[in-house]
Amino acid sequence: MPKKLFNINKAIALAPMEKVTDISFRLLCKKFGADIVYTEFINAEGLIRNSIKSKKKMTFFPDERPIGIQLYGALDSSMEKAAKLAEELQPDLIDINAGCWVRNVVGQGAGAGLLKDLKNLYKIVNTVVKAVDLPVTVKTRLGWDEKSIEIIETAKIIQEAGAQALTIHCRTRSQAHDGTPDYKWISQVKNAVSIPIIVNGGITTPQIARDVFLSTGCDGIMIARGAINNPFIFKEIKYFMETGTLLPPPSLPERVNLLIEHLKYSVEFKGERRACLEIRKHYSGYLCDAPNISKLRMKLMGFTEAPPIIETLLDYQNHRLQFEESDDQPH
Ligand SMILES: Cc1cc2nc3c(=O)[nH]c(=O)nc-3n(C[C@H](O)[C@H](O)[C@H](O)COP(=O)(O)O)c2cc1C
Known part of the structure; x- marks a missing residue:
């Protein structure tokens, strides 16, 4: 049974x-x-x-x-x-x-x-x-x-x-x-x-x-x-x-933190290199309304180790990383 x-x-x-x-x-x-x-x-x-x-x-x-x-x-x-x-x-x-x-x-x-x-x-x-x-x-x-x-x-x-x-x-x-x-x-x-x-x-x-x-x-x-x-x-x-009411959409810092958490879990279970390559497909989605997303993504794509990815994301979130104005539209 x-x-x-x-x-x-x-x-x-x-x-x-x-x-x-x-x-x-x-x-x-x-x-x-x-x-x-x-x-x-x-x-x-x-x-x-x-x-x-x-x-x-x-x-x-x-x-x-x-x-x-x-x-x-x-x-x-x-x-x-x-x-x-x-x-x-x-x-x-x-x-x-x-x-x-x-x-x-x-x-x-x-x-x-x-x-x-x-x-x-x-x-x-x-x-x-x-x-x-x-x-x-x-x-x-x-x-x-x-x-x-x-x-x-x-x-x-x-x-x-x-x-x-x-x-x-x-x-x-x-x-x-x-x-x-x-x-x-x-x-x-x-x-x-x-x-x-x-x-x-x-x-x-x-x-x-x-x-x-x-x-x-x-x-x-x-x-x-x-x-x-x-x-x-x-x-x-x-x-x-x-x-019966809607939660406000997650803020950019919440999304950035979630992306970092996703990456950390992934490193733990898959190993650093694979995790850093696989997380790339999530950048656009998690950061969908981030200003200058293309430039940020391009920078992140250059890394195959977790610490610089996390550092870049935190710098971006805390406005320590600035990009020149671009035509990026949130999507
Ligand atoms: C990338 C991707 C992989 C999927 N893999 C599976 C799978 O392994 N097993 C399964 O039953 N359905 C799979 N599906 C179908 C989904 O479980 C779901 O039935 C389908 O996407 C419809 O739901 P949605 O309209 O909420 O996306 C997959 C769908 C996507 C987009």
Whole structure:
């Protein structure tokens, strides 16, 4: 008998995101109020071949709980073995990816490819449920394309297979990450199944978050791109839901401090050089409204060690570092 899933009640989850939701980013989002976090998706075949990269992605810290390890694969036998390996780390749940749109994943019949073979989706979920004592959940999409939205049938199959919660990215596979999410299916899904439903897709502001909760009756919401460079969003949503008023946007010093904290976590978990290279993709986002951002970014890009990055950021924040006036527009 698998363990019962923790209570999902108006939870705000950080979505699994490859190359984004590593330990450092998950810890930041947790600090700002993410109620559930997930690892990046992990290839079941890689894991059972003992791939170091796949194993590393499963690592997490107790402070991150509740955390889900997300797996993807097309074969029930591989998913069974991979789930048992993931279980050794005792996450709070194992999540099965049935939504990834990327061609090489779908081409193997995994991710959203499972939406083309619901029998296999059932088999995979049921096999994993029987293989581990942990709660198993699924993340999927509305359907393959707008002509084949079968989310109600799919949700019933997933529940019958033994999954204890379902996240629905309210876009189809053919929409990839673009296009307007269609939340209207969720209330019908809620009527059709009893497991908790988490809604994902396009939730980027506190107002949208509240509207999604109210209009769908969902048990939780999940944020992906809205959290990149803005881990404050979890706090912003909770504050808005409690008070009906918006928090002021984070100030530049708050953003600079967050960037430094992100870098420090990253150095701790990945090593200095890798952390300094990977943090580069976050400069524009965290410093989005900073004056002279291009010049600042250019200076920061020259460093591959953490101390000069931190010093430059602090000098900038404390006005010790001045750039000549430029045409930079905040963006
Ligand atoms: C960079 C990036 C990586 C992603 N990686 C994963 C992943 O590993 N597993 C997964 O289930 N979804 C993944 N997704 C999809 C997101 O979890 C989410 O379903 C999608 O971005 C829609 O949510 P949003 O509109 O809030 O961004 C990824 C999305 C992005 C942008």
